[in-house]
Amino acid sequence: MGDIGLLMDGFANALQPIYLVYALIGVTLGTAVGVLPGIGPAMTVALLLPLTLTLEPTAAFIMFAGIYYGGMYGGSTTSILLNTPGESASIVTALEGNRMAKAGRGAAALATAAVGSFVAGTIATMLLTLVAPTVARLAVQLSPADFVALMVVAFLTVAAMLGTSPSRGLASLGLGLFLGLVGTDSLTAQQRFTFGIPALADGIEVVVVAVGVFAVGETLFVAARLRRGPVPVIPVSGSWMTREDFRRSWPAWLRGTAIGFPVGTIPAGGADVSTFLSYSAERKLSKRKSEFGKGAIEGVAGPEAANNAAAAGVLVPLLTLGIPTSATAAVILAAFNSYGIRPGPLLFENEPELIWALIASLYIGNVMLLVLNLPLVGLWVRLLQIPRPYLYAGILTFAALGSYAVGASTTDLVLLGLLGLLGWAMRVFGYPIAPAVIGLILGPIAEEQFRRAMQISQGDPTALVTSPFAAITYSVLIGLFALSWWLRRRQSRLAAEVLGDDDVVPATEALPAGEVVDREGSGEPQPTGVLPVALLDPPAGTTPDDERGDRR
Amino acid sequence: MTVVVGYTPRPQGRAALRVGIAEARARGEDLYVLNVSSGASLSDPTYATEEQWAEVVEELRASGVEHRAERHVDGRGGAEEVTRAAAEHDATLVVIGIRHRTATGKMLFGSDAQRILLDVDCPVLAVKA
Amino acid sequence: MTHALPEQAPAAPERARVWPEYAFPAGLLALGVFTLVDAATIAVPVSTNTVGPRVFPYAVGALLVLAAVLVGLGVRRGERAEIEDGEDVDTTAATDWPTVAKVAAAFIALVVLVEPAGFPIAATVLFGAVAWSLGARPLLRPVLVGALIAVTLHVLFTQVLGVFLPAGPLEGVPGFG
Numbered sequence: 001m002g003d004i005g006l007l008m009d010g011f012a013n014a015l016q017p018i019y020l021v022y023a024l025i026g027v028t029l030g031t032a033v034g035v036l037p038g039i040g041p042a043m044t045v046a047l048l049l050p051l052t053l054t055l056e057p058t059a060a061f062i063m064f065a066g067i068y069y070g071g072m073y074g075g076s077t078t079s080i081l082l083n084t085p086g087e088s089a090s091i092v093t094a095l096e097g098n099r100m101a102k103a104g105r106g107a108a109a110l111a112t113a114a115v116g117s118f119v120a121g122t123i124a125t126m127l128l129t130l131v132a133p134t135v136a137r138l139a140v141q142l143s144p145a146d147f148v149a150l151m152v153v154a155f156l157t158v159a160a161m162l163g164t165s166p167s168r169g170l171a172s173l174g175l176g177l178f179l180g181l182v183g184t185d186s187l188t189a190q191q192r193f194t195f196g197i198p199a200l201a202d203g204i205e206v207v208v209v210a211v212g213v214f215a216v217g218e219t220l221f222v223a224a225r226l227r228r229g230p231v232p233v234i235p236v237s238g239s240w241m242t243r244e245d246f247r248r249s250w251p252a253w254l255r256g257t258a259i260g261f262p263v264g265t266i267p268a269g270g271a272d273v274s275t276f277l278s279y280s281a282e283r284k285l286s287k288r289k290s291e292f293g294k295g296a297i298e299g300v301a302g303p304e305a306a307n308n309a310a311a312a313g314v315l316v317p318l319l320t321l322g323i324p325t326s327a328t329a330a331v332i333l334a335a336f337n338s339y340g341i342r343p344g345p346l347l348f349e350n351e352p353e354l355i356w357a358l359i360a361s362l363y364i365g366n367v368m369l370l371v372l373n374l375p376l377v378g379l380w381v382r383l384l385q386i387p388r389p390y391l392y393a394g395i396l397t398f399a400a401l402g403s404y405a406v407g408a409s410t411t412d413l414v415l416l417g418l419l420g421l422l423g424w425a426m427r428v429f430g431y432p433i434a435p436a437v438i439g440l441i442l443g444p445i446a447e448e449q450f451r452r453a454m455q456i457s458q459g460d461p462t463a464l465v466t467s468p469f470a471a472i473t474y475s476v477l478i479g480l481f482a483l484s485w486w487l488r489r490r491q492s493r494l495a496a497e498v499l500g501d502d503d504v505v506p507a508t509e510a511l512p513a514g515e516v517v518d519r520e521g522s523g524e525p526q527p528t529g530v531l532p533v534a535l536l537d538p539p540a541g542t543t544p545d546d547e548r549g550d551r552r
Numbered sequence: 553m554t555v556v557v558g559y560t561p562r563p564q565g566r567a568a569l570r571v572g573i574a575e576a577r578a579r580g581e582d583l584y585v586l587n588v589s590s591g592a593s594l595s596d597p598t599y600a601t602e603e604q605w606a607e608v609v610e611e612l613r614a615s616g617v618e619h620r621a622e623r624h625v626d627g628r629g630g631a632e633e634v635t636r637a638a639a640e641h642d643a644t645l646v647v648i649g650i651r652h653r654t655a656t657g658k659m660l661f662g663s664d665a666q667r668i669l670l671d672v673d674c675p676v677l678a679v680k681a
Numbered sequence: 682m683t684h685a686l687p688e689q690a691p692a693a694p695e696r697a698r699v700w701p702e703y704a705f706p707a708g709l710l711a712l713g714v715f716t717l718v719d720a721a722t723i724a725v726p727v728s729t730n731t732v733g734p735r736v737f738p739y740a741v742g743a744l745l746v747l748a749a750v751l752v753g754l755g756v757r758r759g760e761r762a763e764i765e766d767g768e769d770v771d772t773t774a775a776t777d778w779p780t781v782a783k784v785a786a787a788f789i790a791l792v793v794l795v796e797p798a799g800f801p802i803a804a805t806v807l808f809g810a811v812a813w814s815l816g817a818r819p820l821l822r823p824v825l826v827g828a829l830i831a832v833t834l835h836v837l838f839t840q841v842l843g844v845f846l847p848a849g850p851l852e853g854v855p856g857f858g
Contacts, residue, residue: 430762
């Protein structure tokens with residue numbers, strides 16, 4: 001049976017009513033949690049993981065796919081309607097989206113983000129459908145030494161690229177690898193670094209680590225420096241998309257997809273790099289350069305599309321090679337492991353039903369998100385009104401619940417607290433969290449492959465680099481480093497250029513409040529005094545035509 | 553002698569502002585308009601945005617009533633601040649906007665209106681949108 | 682209009698935080714050395730040919746030491762930590778130790794209480810105490826909200842999802858398991 005036939009089977013499976021319900025629960029929860037301030041996609045997935053503990057694998061992964069895409073989606077809504085410091089992936093969306101919202105075109109910004117995410121998500125999922133089985137078939141022929149090479153690539157790129165400095169990334173990776181060592185060696189049944197504590201003999205639960213460093217760490221971090229005071233939420237106003245908006249948006253969606261998908265597949269590419277690349281491409285190609293920084297719709301459409309395409313791109317190495325390239329992917333890999341399912345080349349052969357149902361549910365999730373998001377914007381915005389004390393108390397309670405639930409042991413709670421302290425310290429001292437999580441999950445797998453490779457070569461370490469694939473991989477690694485270094489430099493230059501531009505009011509610490517230029521003062525037909533929640537019907541006369549833009 | 557208005561950028565808040573202006577004019581007293589956020593959440597719809605506040609200031613200026621308008625974040629929240637302002641400015645009347653609340657909502661999150669009604673020493677005028 | 686946060690102060694002058702900058706790499710170094718030393722005590726079964734259970738730990742230990750040295754050198758060159766930014770984080774504020782201590786105490790209370798008192802009660806204590814520490818007033822309100830959430834989660838997980846959570850004194854009460 002061809003891949004298309006398998007995909008159809010996947011749809012037949014995923015379209016069963018019960019699975020649709022799981023998908024719906026997944027996208028709804030994912031979006032809701034993703035919208036909340038302070039919770040990124042990786043934390044969303046980690047926090048909601050316990051909900052799938054007792055489900056059968058197919059149901060669990062359908063729900064998980066929904067949570068993953070929903071969590072990605074949630075952030076953009078927040079960044080268009082608020083202008084707050086947040087995750088780097090949404091900074092770009094905030095740039096133009098927030099400007100559009102302030103100019104009374106919030107509805108159009110949300111619409112182009114939502115439709116763009118849908119278009120990009122769907123095209124990227126199609127690409128995933130086409131590419132993944134082929135990659136998996138090729139990957140079956142890889143030897144353990146080849147896998148070691150791939151993992152070295154993943155480790156080094158992730159450590160070097162995520163975070164402020166390579167040395168701090170390496171430190172974070174080392175911490176993760178150490179945590180991954182704790183437990184019983186799978187090949188010789190020897191206990192390592194268990195400190196004689198029986199509960200540690202099975203190793204540290206990945207969920208506990210992920211929830212600890214993300215959720216508990218974040219809560220402590222926030223508790224130590226709680227920000228007080230609200231930010232204004234811009235009412236959703238203006239018409240949804242005009243024909244002109246659509247005409248300007250669709251090329252940007254396609255370009256964003258074309259940029260996002262491949263960038264997502266490379267280690268440490270991830271969402272934020274792709275959004276910056278897409279933004280710079282849009283700005284370069286636009287005939288209305290002067291509108292950029294003042295609410296150009298292409299500047300929302302492109303990066304949002306890129307963001308979602310990258311989310312699908314990340315799944316290619318995850319599903320076909322078992323290599324997570326982002327923290328979110330690492331948590332998903334952990335979820336697979338908890339079902340005894342090993343993502344990798346054999347996944348498509350061993351679990352065709354599960355994997356194709358999962359892929360089909362990505363298509364379904366995208367449709368659900370498109371249908372859900374725009375009408376529910378008011379509800380999502382309402383979630384931002386949860387007082388911070390309650391929000392973080394809730395996060396901590398849920399984190400504790402999840403950690404206890406996986407093993408029914410208070411030792412896990414103690415570990416959760418200690419890992420929370422670690423996560424807090426890492427945030428304060430500027431160590432990226434993602435490499436630690438990836439190291440924890442990928443470390444044991446890498447060790448196993450390494451030892452197998454050495455067994456095959458009977459202890460000859462040169463075997464690690466002499467297979468053609470490994471040799472090519474290590475050469476590509478060097479090339480990749482050059483490329484990523486160039487991308488990062490571009491991103492930071494762009495960030496400096498774009499964010500430093502005083503035409504723009506960015507949401508970064510770089511610009512203190514007092515220096516923000518007041519450009520919106522008056523003149524805009526701002527519908528005032530309307531609750532964002534109530535404002536899904538655009539008031540008459542608040543549809544500035546496109547060309548007028550914001551130039552005064 | 554002052555009329556104090558607890559303002560929120562909601563229909564009932566705007567109604568309170570209108571009534572407050574009328575009352576101050578009729579009594580020949582000053583008007584003190586206050587908008588407070590407890591700052592507890594990232595988004596607080598009861599806190600006026602710059603634009604909304606500019607409208608309030610404009611409306612007050614147009615009314616010709618002697619007035620002061622203040623908008624700030626205070627952790628103690630709106631009810632405490634209005635009560636404090638009423639005492640401080642020797643208020644003869646406090647005007648607030650009220651709306652329907654569910655019993656659960658009131659139990660869990662309290663009612664600023666109720667606290668003001670009980671805590672303020674002068675008469676309180678509750679206005680519906 | 683300015684969309685900056687009301688209480689955001691202009692960027693704070695760089696504080697003298699050189700000492701804590703070294704604390705993290707020092708900890709890493711200690712962990713790395715420990716890993717190397719402890720790896721030597723891992724028993725290697727006779728049957729192990731080629732690579733045994735010690736090799737990877739040695740590599741990880743070496744990596745930790747290397748990273749610690751690199752970070753340390755970076756700090757000496759003047760590299761400073763960039764504190765993570767967040768929507769709810771005031772990066773210019775100093776660490777509020779009393780609040781952190783209260784949150785930590787609430788968490789310890791949960792660990793101690795969860796098995797004897799059961800999840801609903803322990804989680805209520807955790808939620809109420811954390812929300813109160815972060816500024817929710819009066820105390821009764823976060824406790825009520827916490828109780829509502831704790832009971833909902835308990836019923837959802839034990840009754841609907843079939844996950845085990847200790848019920849404590851509520852054992853046997855219908856709906857609590």
